[in-house]
Amino acid sequence: MSKKILIVDDSPIIHILLRKTLESRGYEVCGDAKNGKEGVEMFKLLTPDLIFMDITMPIMDGIEAAKTIKELNPLAPIIMLSAMGDDEIVSQAKEVGVDIFLKKPFDDYKIVSALSKLE
Amino acid sequence: MLDNIQIDKDSVNVLEKALSEAIVKVIGTTSGFELNNSLLITGNNPLQESQLVGIMFLTGNTNALLAVTMSNKTASTLVSYISGIETTELSDEDIQDGVSELINMIAGSAKSLLKDTKFYFHLTSPITVVGENRLMIHKGTGNKLYKRFHFGDMQINLIHLIL
Numbered sequence: 006m007s008k009k010i011l012i013v014d015d016s017p018i019i020h021i022l023l024r025k026t027l028e029s030r031g032y033e034v035c036g037d038a039k040n041g042k043e044g045v046e047m048f049k050l051l052t053p054d055l056i057f058m059d060i061t062m063p064i065m066d067g068i069e070a071a072k073t074i075k076e077l078n079p080l081a082p083i084i085m086l087s088a089m090g091d092d093e094i095v096s097q098a099k100e101v102g103v104d105i106f107l108k109k110p111f112d113d114y115k116i117v118s119a120l121s122k123l124e
Numbered sequence: 125m126l127d128n129i130q131i132d133k134d135s136v137n138v139l140e141k142a143l144s145e146a147i148v149k150v151i152g153t154t155s156g157f158e159l160n161n162s163l164l165i166t167g168n169n170p171l172q173e174s175q176l177v178g179i180m181f182l183t184g185n186t187n188a189l190l191a192v193t194m195s196n197k198t199a200s201t202l203v204s205y206i207s208g209i210e211t212t213e214l215s216d217e218d219i220q221d222g223v224s225e226l227i228n229m230i231a232g233s234a235k236s237l238l239k240d241t242k243f244y245f246h247l248t249s250p251i252t253v254v255g256e257n258r259l260m261i262h263k264g265t266g267n268k269l270y271k272r273f274h275f276g277d278m279q280i281n282l283i284h285l286i287l
Contacts, residue, residue: 018222021207022154061249088232089247091239108236109229110153 009035011051013044013070014059014086019109023057026116041070048074048081055123058103060087060094072101082123086111131186131267131286139243139284140269146233147192147273147282150226155205157275165270165281171260174281175199176220177253178227182235182245188266190234191283192227198278199223216254224250230282262287 010032012020017039024034035051038044042065044058056074060067071083085098088109095106105119148159171177174193182188194202196219200211203222207214228250238244262268266286273280 016221016225016228017218018203018207018225021209021218025208088228089235091235109225109232110150112153 007031007033008054009033009051011036011038011044011047011053011056013038013041013047013056013062013067015039015062016059019059019086023116026113030117030120032120041065041067041073044070045073045077049077053081055082055084055120057084057086057107060085060089060098068097068101071098071103075102084119084123135242136267136269138241139238139267140271142234142237142241142243143190143230143269143282143284144271145237146230147280149233150229151202151273151275151280154226154229155202157202157205159273159275159280162271162273165272171258171281174258175254175256176223177258178223179251179253180227180231181248182231183248184245185242186245187287188243188245189262189283189285189287190227190231191260191281192223192230193281193283194223194279198280201278202226202280220252220254224252227252 010027012023012034014020020037027034035053036047038047040062058067058071074081083103084105084107085103086107086109087094098106105122107119151157151159171193173195175196176199177191177193179191182190199219200214203214203219204211231247262285264287269284271282
């Protein structure tokens with residue numbers, strides 16, 4: 006059975022880009038959330054095997070959403086996405102338990118590499 | 125806050141180099157297009173022949189506006205290559221979001237490159253401006269950078285205005 010992945014990002018293009026790579030490698034994108042609040046709700050509903058989470062989003066940002074998800078399930082694997090790779094952001098992400106930080110722009114190789122680290 | 129008028133030529137060169145590197149990297153990584161033949165634009169309206177403008181405001185020791193401008197055709201081609209979706213199947217919203225995401229990534233890359241310089245900044249959310257025949261008029265005396273990059277028969281403009 007293919008792994009289920011939840012994508013949480015306010016940019017439709019990022020959803021398309023990730024879905025293209027993930028589905029071509031046999032993963033199933035089980036949900037698309039456009040902000041952190043939706044992401045948390047979908048996480049509870051869909052119980053994905055892995056989450057791609059953007060940081061800067063309206064309503065609830067990715068750091069807050071990741072923190073909430075980790076409180077629900079500390080073992081939930083989260084790959085955090087951001088165009089900003091500064092130390093402060095990375096540090097915040099690590100503090101809430103994010104597993105991998107992936108800086109935009111990313112290509113297929115970086116996505117696959119991040120996934121392989123979690124498998 | 126730095127006196128914008130006093131920014132020296134070496135610093136401007138550092139800034140220009142970082143911004144150029146950022147846009148080349150982002151466009152190259154996301155779409156596969158290689159930007160080349162960049163040139164500094166002087167005089168003419170940098171928004172000329174651009175129907176889409178992606179903007180972010182950069183705040184820090186030096187406040188600035190960073191923008192990329194391009195035609196609808198260039199934007200849809202880039203977004204098509206980035207997403208793998210044919211241009212004919214892209215909606216206006218897809219293309220506008222693509223431009224927004226591009227400026228977001230360009231600004232993010234530039235931020236990393238300028239980390240230990242006086243130009244280090246925080247980012248606002250991206251803005252996309254859509255429309256024909258617009259002007260950008262900036263009355264400030266801060267450094268202005270307008271640079272044009274070509275790829276194939278397309279072009280993309282990079283604008284950095286110190287506010």
